[in-house]
Amino acid sequence: MKIVKNYYDRFKVLNPQYSEIKLGIIAAIIIYFIARIFFVVEISRDMIISLLVFVISMTLHEVAHGYVAYKFGDDTAKREGRITLNPLKHIDLTGIILPVLILLSGFKFLVGWAKPVPVNFYNLRPHRLGLFCVAVAGIVVNFILAGISLVFLKLGSKYLDMDNIFMTVMIYVYVINLLLGLFNLIPITPLDGGRIVYSFSGNKIREFYNKIERYGILIIFVIVYLSGSRLTQGFLVIVDFFLKLVGIDISLIF
Known part of the structure; x- marks a missing residue:
């Protein structure tokens, strides 16, 4: 080492x-x-598309955090040049190698992360509302992107085959952003779900979250490992539900 x-x-x-x-x-x-x-x-077209969509989606997720923090009075992210759509400013070494390894293993779902946007939570005014809005901003962006992709999938399904490159891009935008949004809802800091709970909590719960945050990533990996198959099945149920709303059979995708 x-x-x-x-x-x-x-x-x-x-x-x-x-x-x-x-x-x-x-x-x-x-x-x-x-x-x-x-x-x-073999490096396939789908591997390249999914990795690019992942990087862009994570970039927009982090920019949302920084922009909302700036609107609530904290300019830390702006001063450090992190409110930018340049993905090079947001890529985390470990967080980008992991999805590459996942792609090479042939797995369809990407898991990874970007470099967290720096936020001084003490500068947010009003404080509790600022905490909540900053925490939820990235998730909202991911769900909006997933929703937009569903609209395009619905429109495109009338004229294009599912293996068309445009439809492929939209499928990955939908799946990756839905996964990112749901994953970040896990109520463990440093994930956004933990920050959301933190914003509503009293002192005792905040003290608890402050203590476990340094072990947060480890806790999350343990949770995902112990309930991996059930989480995957649950995620596929959610993916299928929204696809059915726009009249697309999940079997055409997976």
């Missing part, structure tokens, strides 16, 4: 601009070629 840390420190010195992104690209390339050695891995 010390060797890896020393290499990472040297790499950051030699590559001060977007060092994490450059290292992530190198790691993804290495992972790809290792996968090619042990498995038959």
Whole structure:
């Protein structure tokens, strides 16, 4: 581990601009070629589309947090240049390598994260309303994108086949944004669901959330691992429900 840390420190010195992104690209390339050695891995059109949709969706999610925080009086994200649609400003090294690994494994659902937008919650006015609005902003954007994609899927289904590239993009916009929105509703900080509960809570619950936040990601992974198949089934039920509203059979997609 010390060797890896020393290499990472040297790499950051030699590559001060977007060092994490450059290292992530190198790691993804290495992972790809290792996968090619042990498995038959082909980069498909769907893999590229899903990764691009994921990055764009996560970017819009984070921009929403920063923009709403700015409107409620905190300019931290604006000062650090994070209220921008440039995805390079939001990519997290681990959070982008994970979906690449998932794609290489052949799994259809992407899980990952962007670099959280910095927010000084003490600057938000009014405080509780600001906390809630900042927390829910990213989820709202994801659900709006999922809703818009459903409208286009409904309109497109009258004239286009489901394997048309436009329909494929819309399917991934729908599935990925619905998944991001639902995943972020898990009431564990640092996820948005935890922040929403925090905004409504009294001191005792806030103290509890403050204590567990450092272990939040670990707790979330344990929850997902222990109930993975049930979560997947539940998610597919929700995906199917909204697809049926626009007259599309889920079997045409999965």
